[in-house]
Amino acid sequence: MGAPAAAAGATIADRVFDQLRRAIVEGEIPAGSKLSEPVLAERFAVSRGPLREAMRRLESSNLLEWRANVGARVVTLSSERLLELYQVREALEGMAARLAAERMSDGAVEELKALVQQHGRDVARECWQAYFQQEGDLDFHYRIVIGSGNLRLVRILCDDLYHLARMYRCQFGMKSDRARDALKEHALIVDAIAGRDGELAEWLMRRHVRASCANVKRRLAAEQAAAGTEASS
Amino acid sequence: MGAPAAAAGATIADRVFDQLRRAIVEGEIPAGSKLSEPVLAERFAVSRGPLREAMRRLESSNLLEWRANVGARVVTLSSERLLELYQVREALEGMAARLAAERMSDGAVEELKALVQQHGRDVARECWQAYFQQEGDLDFHYRIVIGSGNLRLVRILCDDLYHLARMYRCQFGMKSDRARDALKEHALIVDAIAGRDGELAEWLMRRHVRASCANVKRRLAAEQAAAGTEASS
């Protein structure tokens, strides 16, 4: 699910890649901080070779920024970049929904329906809320992207962007106060996909992503304002 | 323009990255072929360390496929993958056009207009045709993506997808028999951007990409058919 594991016949570089990514995404290594190769090599008990390979891959995933002869830093999160991320997601997930409506197998559509119903029960019970619901949300989006049958789309979204999105969630501490609305939107999207209406599915998905984005914007603005009054008091 | 150069204070791995990418994109190293680290290290006169780093980056750019303990292969081009690429481009470049219409500076819009007019003159003269026009096409799309002001979009399209697109062009030997139509579509897109009509710009850009895709599909089908008769004759 959370896709942590390095594959079976994995190499050291693979393992370090996973571990380091987790540490960065979850904020254990703070955003913007410098990564020292000797330090990390010791921490993971590997030599610098595999470590550098892992870091290079993290760089390609847009989690690290590399400067020649200087070193690597964890990317700094900013609200601008977060909004950029939402714009890209809107475009790509919209396309994914359209394709999924056209090509997803009937079985997969049924599973998707079941998933949304399960989420509905979870939200109604209002118990596991926040974090768990978040994972559920990701699961929903994952399935549609995979259902698109477009491997390049899957790569871009699942291998790169979703990790970044998770990083923002972890570090900006976003709990989902939008679960109820989001769930409704999910249900509509599933209906469109089940009805094989690609155009509608895309439109709904794009609106859904924009709504998430607007919610985040609102929260950021509120935070900003709170910080402002705090500073001036 | 073609963005070949490794930056000034570049490292060996950077240089090898650029050279190797060029060799792969232009088909000097054939698609699907295996890359031997010792052989390549000798060819570029570097040790395997920087070479492996370059290869890892090529892998992240989706130009290589890596299997642990086995080695790296150049990706194999297929028509399915090409169509996938067009779908992703449609989504992303559509979004780019929308954002460009909203945020591109007036100066940049003027330059874009001038570019399209220049292309118009080139096509009318019908001299440099094919290759040059192709580069011109890429230039047009580049500018719009950059004009979107969305750095993540720029990265995905310019750093990865466009190289792949160029690889298909080089190796499927696609000459542009669509220059005239494409040019008209470009002109419409520029008008929409200049009119700050984001929705229209997106719609036009998506249609433009779909038209390119349809053209490629037609050609592939024709090739397929030709190969079929050839085989049965």
Add this chain to the structure above:
DNA sequence: TCAACCAGGATTGTCGACAATAGATGATTC
């Protein structure tokens, strides 16, 4: 004859050491 098994060779993965570069520290000069 065919399948499974077992070296042999070659390639990839990993490591530690050396070279080159950037940034910091302190001395010198205006």
Add this chain to the structure above:
DNA sequence: GAATCATCTATTGTCGACAATCCTGGTTGA
């Protein structure tokens, strides 16, 4: 006292060698 420059240290970039793994071909057994 501040700015500049030289030196010095720590980090990164690169290399060659060793260890682990996979593919190939031949061999043996049923």
